Amino acid sequence: MTTPTITGRRLPLVLRNRAFGAVWLGQVCTQAAVRMFQVGISWWLIAYAASSAGGLASGLFMAVSTLPAVALAPLVARTIARWAHRSLLRAAAGGAGAVATALAIWACASDLPIAAAYAATLALATCQAFFDPCLTTSVPELVDDEDIEAATGFELSTQSLASLGGALLGALIVDKAGVAGLAVGCAAAYAAAALLITTARFRTADSTADAAAEGAGGVAARRTLRQILGALPQVRAILLCFAAANLFTTAVFVVMPLYTASVLHGDGSTVALLEGSLGAGTLIGSFTGARVPGRPTVVGSLCLAMMAFVLAVPGLVAARPVIAGSLLVTGWCVGVIGVRFVALFQRLVPAADKPAFFAVMQAVLGATFPLASLLFGLLGDHLSAQTLCLIQAAGLLPAAVFLGLLGDRPTTATDSDDSSTGGSSTPEPAATGGTR
Template structure:
């Protein structure tokens, strides 16, 4: 048994490996589409007011995750994750294939890509919360933290692959090649998810035996510490996600560079996030303390590109910023996995996705509008200053986390978040 445990999780758990493949393909496709369309707008469509055009695209790409929280929570509670994963990815594949066919036959107007981005974001709003919710139905209890690190690293890896290839695809194959690649990835994801077998507990309960689902508000009210952490993470996300709007503009107007440079910047951020997700579980200390330090490091890494416009410096800063984000994600998601009661996990992770994701449309629109009036370097400095209050708030929560981790592992202690 010891020999089996020493093997990598993806090699000794075939069903988890299939869901991992589905995650890589779907999240990589979505990230590829986002980055590719942003670069297509910046380079080929909008000569003026690029900030607003890209910001609007990012708003539509992230709004469903915030607006559909109650619907997503109900769907995840009533339907098997395998079915949700499979169906959403096949719908996304069909939508992307339709746009690819249009682009191959003629010119696609800018207005046409917005509904496609919205439709794929709706599919992703159901897909993403399924991944953390499915972990306990795929792996043993002792593998939960390891599996959580793998899924978060996968998000980083998929984002890295998608972000790096997207600008190059747009540059060399046009919009048709970009969207066709996305459709193929979604099809692969749907196939892999359909082949995975979940444990019986993953199957939705029958109507006669189904327990009454708690309201989302009740879930958060019963978890005060985790609610506070989510608010801090949402505040960080409000400023951190603006990098996806700022750095295409930074590449064009500050570095005066092409798709290759933009791909390198995206790759730097992705590599850093991947390394952070892989190494975050090895960091010692309470999650809130580690989070405060990492968010502060993130602020410093974002401030430097606002002061020094040199490509190697900017790439290095994005690697550091990505590492901080990845490390924070692993520590807090692992804490949530252990502290949230099993019956509340579908609702909690849907709320988590929404609270963090809800800041993305706001950040995209606000920083997109600011990008038409302020320089990208100024926007980098605004980002850096903006995340510092959240770092202070996380540090202030360390005492409450200590009470949670030292309390007896009873449902009451976990729900109250205190001894």
């Protein structure tokens, strides 16, 4: 990795750090593919395959797509800790590409049964369950410490880019080319990701140092997931708060197609508009989140309250511009929250604990998604989509209040002596780093 010049530092991180840029583009491809698949299949179920019980079918599909991240968290943590990160990222992208290719061949040869779509999303989600936390853990291997927040912003913006790309392509491809065309597009994206990751060079000095520390008897490297979260009480509280909030925020991925079909009476282009608004808002939030003043708990509480307000608006006013604007603001709040808190965790969590922590973070935050998908999918077959919007808004308010009451100062448990790698001197800068 070359040392950037003063002029080079004015360039975006993905341009002046080629290794990170390649991995970031690989993440864009994988998450765009999985989001395109989720949006496309969800719309296929509601509009074509299971229209009489589209809400439940779509909700069950979204629930299945989130199960691996929750169920496999311990395995993911162990795998990330033991395997070379580039090899694991490449294997995950390549495996997903093989699954998408097999699905494309099946869909081209005959009518695709609904069960095959569920099986495919389970396999793709399993690959992504390894890919996402592994990439987050790898950030310090790709960038310098002063670039961690910028890298976090780019990494989280990937999710919004993926939502934007999936929104614009997923439902439209299904309308035009069916599930076969959708699977072909996903396979191409995964193949591109695997090639991009192959070209990137990861640092080895940090991981070698961590391995040496572990060999010297570092206790933190062997801590269980429960011990890691037990040593970070406020981080644990934050994760639980957002897990509760996700029960209502992630339901938007089920509510949007239902809203399109039953309230707006639209087609795939309307789904694209709504998903695109959410993705564009998250993209903006990911790049501007570090500039929002205030400590993470305060910013997060205000963002959750704002999301509650804007999600209630489509429940009262049924119009495309209204719900598009609402989702744009919702996405912005999601992006800001992501940047502020993941950057905070990068500095608070000791390096040896990061593989396990980011795996459990993904699991904890995603734990309520299967329940949310099933619950709101089932309710969608009995209640109007506008009522679902109001339920989402009401559910976010307690989470906003709880997060605001957590306090401004991120603390660890009584481990100030053995957590010097992410110790008591780092939380304060991390909490205010976004304002610099």
